[in-house]
Amino acid sequence: MSGVTHAKDREPMELGIIGLGKMGGNMAERLRRAGHTVIGFDFNADAVKKLSDAGSKGVSSLEELCKAFTGRKAIWIMVPAGEAVDKTIEGLKPFANKGDIFIDGGNSNYKDSQRRYAELQKQGYEFVDVGTSGGIWGITEGYSMMVGGDEPTVEYLKPIFETLAPAADKGWGRTGPAGAGHFVKMVHNGIEYGMMQAYAEGFAIFEAKKEFELDNAQIAEIWQYGSVVRSWLLDLTADALKKNPELDGIAPYVPDSGEGRWTVFEAIDLNVSAPVITESLIRRIRSREENNMTDRMLSVMRGAFGGHAVKKD
Amino acid sequence: MSGVTHAKDREPMELGIIGLGKMGGNMAERLRRAGHTVIGFDFNADAVKKLSDAGSKGVSSLEELCKAFTGRKAIWIMVPAGEAVDKTIEGLKPFANKGDIFIDGGNSNYKDSQRRYAELQKQGYEFVDVGTSGGIWGITEGYSMMVGGDEPTVEYLKPIFETLAPAADKGWGRTGPAGAGHFVKMVHNGIEYGMMQAYAEGFAIFEAKKEFELDNAQIAEIWQYGSVVRSWLLDLTADALKKNPELDGIAPYVPDSGEGRWTVFEAIDLNVSAPVITESLIRRIRSREENNMTDRMLSVMRGAFGGHAVKKD
Amino acid sequence: MSGVTHAKDREPMELGIIGLGKMGGNMAERLRRAGHTVIGFDFNADAVKKLSDAGSKGVSSLEELCKAFTGRKAIWIMVPAGEAVDKTIEGLKPFANKGDIFIDGGNSNYKDSQRRYAELQKQGYEFVDVGTSGGIWGITEGYSMMVGGDEPTVEYLKPIFETLAPAADKGWGRTGPAGAGHFVKMVHNGIEYGMMQAYAEGFAIFEAKKEFELDNAQIAEIWQYGSVVRSWLLDLTADALKKNPELDGIAPYVPDSGEGRWTVFEAIDLNVSAPVITESLIRRIRSREENNMTDRMLSVMRGAFGGHAVKKD
Amino acid sequence: MSGVTHAKDREPMELGIIGLGKMGGNMAERLRRAGHTVIGFDFNADAVKKLSDAGSKGVSSLEELCKAFTGRKAIWIMVPAGEAVDKTIEGLKPFANKGDIFIDGGNSNYKDSQRRYAELQKQGYEFVDVGTSGGIWGITEGYSMMVGGDEPTVEYLKPIFETLAPAADKGWGRTGPAGAGHFVKMVHNGIEYGMMQAYAEGFAIFEAKKEFELDNAQIAEIWQYGSVVRSWLLDLTADALKKNPELDGIAPYVPDSGEGRWTVFEAIDLNVSAPVITESLIRRIRSREENNMTDRMLSVMRGAFGGHAVKKD
Helix, strand or coil: CCCCCHHHHHCCCEEECCCCHHHHHCCCHHHHHHHCEHEEEHHHHHHHHHHHHHHCEEECHHHHHCCCCCCCCCECCCCCHHHHHHHHHHHHHHCCCCCCCEEECCCCHHHHHHHHHHHHHHHEEEEEEEEEEEEEHHHCCCCCEEEECCCHHHHHHHHHHHHCCCCEEEEEEEEECCHHHHHHHHHHHHHHHHHHHHHHHHHHHHCCCHCCCCCCCHHHHHCHHHHHHHCCCHHHHHHHHCCCCCCCCCCCCCCHHHHEEEHHHHHHHCCCCCCHHHHHHHHHHHHHHHHHHHHHHHHHHHHHHHHHCCCCC | CCCCCCHHHHCCCEEEEEEECCCHHHHHHHHHHHCCCEEEEEECHHHHHHHHHCCCCCCCHHHHEEEEEEECCEECCCCCHHHHHHHHHHHHHHHHHCEEEEEEECCHHHHHHHHHHHHHHHCEEEEEEEECCCCHHHHHHCCCCHHHEHHHHHHHHHHHHHHHHHHHCCCCEEEECCHHHHHHHHHHHHHHHHHHHHHHHHHHHHHCCCHHCCCCCHHHHHHCCCCCCCEEEHHHHHHHHHHCCCCCEEEECCCHHHHHHHHHHHHHHEEEEEHHHHHHHHHHHHHHHHCHHHHHHHHHHHHHCCCCCCCCC | CCCCCCHCCCCCCEEEEEEECCCHHHHHHHHHHHHCCEEEEEECCHHHHHHHCCCEEEEECCHHHHHHHHCCCCCCCCCCCHHHHHHHHHHHHCCCCCCEEEEEEECCCHHHHHHHHHHHHHHHCCEEEEEEEHHHHHHHHCCCEEEEECCHHHHHHHHHHHHCCCCCCCCCCEEECCHHHHHHHHHHHHHHHHHHHHHHHHHHHHCCCHHHCCCCHHHHHHHCCCCCCHHHHHHHHHHHHCCCCCCCCECCCCCCHHHHHHHHHHHHCCCCCEEEEEEHHHHHHHHCCCCCCCHHHHHHHHHHCCCCCCCCC | CCCCHHHHCCCEEEEEEECCCCHHHHHHHHHHCCCEEEECCCCCCCHHHHHHHHHCCEEECCHHHHHHCCCCCEEEEECCCCHHHHHHHHHHHHCCHHHHHHHHCCCCCCHHHHHHHHHHHCCCEEEEEEEEHHHHHHHCCCCCCEEEEEHHHHCCCCCHHHHHCCCCCCCCCEECCCCCCHHHHHHHHHHHHHHHHHHHHHHHHHHHHHHCCCHHHHHHHHHHCCCCCCHHHHHHHHHHHCCCCCCCCCCCCCCCHHHHHHHHHHCCCCCCCCCHHHHHHHHHHHHHHCCHHHHHHHHHHHHHHHHCCCCCC
């Protein structure tokens, strides 16, 4: 993969990574392959072992992680948004020195990142927030990273970003001060919801148009080349439809992580009308509602004024 | 009911009514009570018998209906929108004279009414379209009627409208030329969809807010008096919730008749953005989708790029 | 006005009212007319004078207000939501006794009401939140009130609610514990947004349908009697259209107070899909966006892929 | 450009093209470069001259175009959807033979294509509908083509499709019988509306978040590499933002061609809920509404019930 320049092109660095799941584990490996020294921790011992087996340094505690550094510590935290981030930072502080860098690469709310930055600054530490996109494909294709934080700190971490990104100078950038990385990533996910919903509605229309006996897998594949709607999401969709054209065994149930709803809240707070991102979120919520109360109310109301027959359970 | 002025106040008329269901049957009776002569036909012999028993003249064919008139014929057609209206008119014509009036009081598309008007005019007949609102309550409360057609014809039918309306000079009016009655009624129903959806969403929020143990029936009743959202729909809703506070046995399934979707089409054709009426229609459609294809596509896409767990059927 | 039963029917009470604007001033007068003793304060001396002139007791400070009571104090706070409520309560406390009742009748966020209740309880005071609907018409028609708080406190205030409501036993009720009043009022306003948007879209469609030369004022009036969409909002709309059928001088600019957006946030937090209330809010936001950025982006994108002409400023 | 295989790899064909604008002209040139014989006509003589200058055969009438063929005629019609297509076909018929093929490569409504197919079949001609995507970039990148029609006819035209597509076996396909090509293209454009709206909303949120001083051009560029939202549309957007980061001179005015609204109509007719595609259309309509009537109505209503100040023009 051309994006992974060998370390000889750049200064190799030491990086701690906490959280070695789908994302963190792959990032660790991508960094190792490029010559960086990765020190990894996870509460799951298997994940640590997998890291060690691949040639990085797996450790079994936050203390051990900190002590394994030979110089200034840069620690990438890749844990679920919320309390886990605060707890991790608190757990690291006793072993950290002034100037050490905490990097939150997860899906934190940008307001938490602003708060953490302010608190850590007062205590003499650095904090950088990184919105990371790329999913399970990042290990080979690289990650898109939106970075918020002070310029010198971001500059110091450049070799890490240049390795994780699809290419040294592409796919990552400092978008602004602390918080700006997670803010941009938040909206990125909102857009993603909208795009996904648009595609999904289109394929649902095809499925309903029985008279043409359309083949969703074929259509997705056609569109991958030359069409205005071609995209990476479409590439993945085409692959998925090829493997499972009838969506066998797939339930109509769509979770949402925090970022879509934060985008909606933020748009309203900023007085920006964002109906499509909002509606995409609402439809995910709708997919999880059982025995929909709104629809039952509507049915009752129709019966009340029109004497319309009401469908029973 | 104060709205039903006795015929002595106005010229009593002869009116034929075709279609003696929920709406037509009640209208016939409201007219009879006010002193008009009603001649009624329905393919359902029981409905005709009921009319006769009440003291109006039930007939068993379109021919018989026409022959029962002593003078100029005014025939109110209350049959399902579409082909049935055309067939009824065709069935009446052999027994009709120049100047006779066909009234379409059903939920026809206004474009059909424009077409029927044009055709009948050429043949020497009159045509009036009446958008009729009021549901099953109209027999006592009166009907709201939006009338399209030539002014002299509408004027001629005034005693009928004055009787059917809640009050002689209230709740009905000529809104414009032929088609304008059904057009206004179409949009009326679009608005109705939006209002119903707004209420229903509100009550669904209450139902979900477990911490307050809110009582939807109580809230609806409170709002009936003095609140900004009080309305006739709310009155009916309050009654319905009192009888069935938990919506026992009600399925989350909401039909739509033609008018909501016609309103949406018309808004788009007119380049008027009408998101709430449109969304209200879409949600009714959504209530009837099983194993929602859009949501299944979304689930597959999430799995494809993020390795997210996909809920199985 | 039948709703204002004379105090002989009920125990007359002493009530302090802080905030004598459109709402507070009218409520004070409605209470006075029914025989209650009203003690009123406002930073605006004119408002206080108006109250005194009408026969109630106007005071010039919170201290004076408290001292004017002869017994247990019940003080209705009718000030803008937010900090002003907290400041008012803080300003009253030095002159309050254990057991005195603070009533927040404004449009506070229900979470603030829950917090205030908890704080005041600890300090020995009572707190009741009242969502008040009715607008400028309440003085004659009565107010719809949704009350949250402890049952004994609400019971104690019953003579006040029975007077302010359209009728003693109608238009008000305790909907649940502290916070439940403002919660129900919040959703009430969300529903109001949806209803208003539905009507407005309908009239916009009529205005665009040039071929029929429809008369919005006439249509609104027809619908007031017998139609499914009749409501108090429609009554007001019909009046407004009669006075200003062409909406002369009205700008397409629609503010929103907090409650609509809180309803949207709450629906999302509760995982209830509420697309119509949400879209109604979004459209109000849209009405205030100048040189819409989304649309400018769309225009640029169309130009980029399709070579479509881009309209210039 | 790798997609343009030289004709030696495939049978070179004769193809007539009517309509040599942005799309038709570029397609003609792409075909010529690959060794096909292109006979082109346009009412605009300059466009014909440009074609001739490039080495294809420009003609000055439909008759001349037909007579320039040495064998079975295949004529690609690339004119505005609607009447122009019918007129072109009618103009060609006097010079056509049984078995000749009319190809509609424009943005026709699929129902028109079904009708044209049926009519032409009866008369002994073939008809194929091709939904063509790719915009102004197709000349070098190739076109995505969704083809509807009889299999033998589509098979016969294969060398044309293989040349126009980005690669011989990629980016085109027969999606079904006549009409199915334009149907799939119609929905393609609906999806495109949704994707564009999602991106545009995101960038509008960034623009409003003054505190971070975000740079839309930079963000778009970051996302091009490795992000989940990367796409061809985003590539073009990034280019456009680089050239004009402040969108100088761009008006917030967004046209829509027929396909978005047809998609919305079709979804409703099929009882498929497609809220995001629909809302994207509605927002384009909204962008063109001046002195928005809905918002003015809302403003009047607010004034009527709440005594709220109404913003004047």
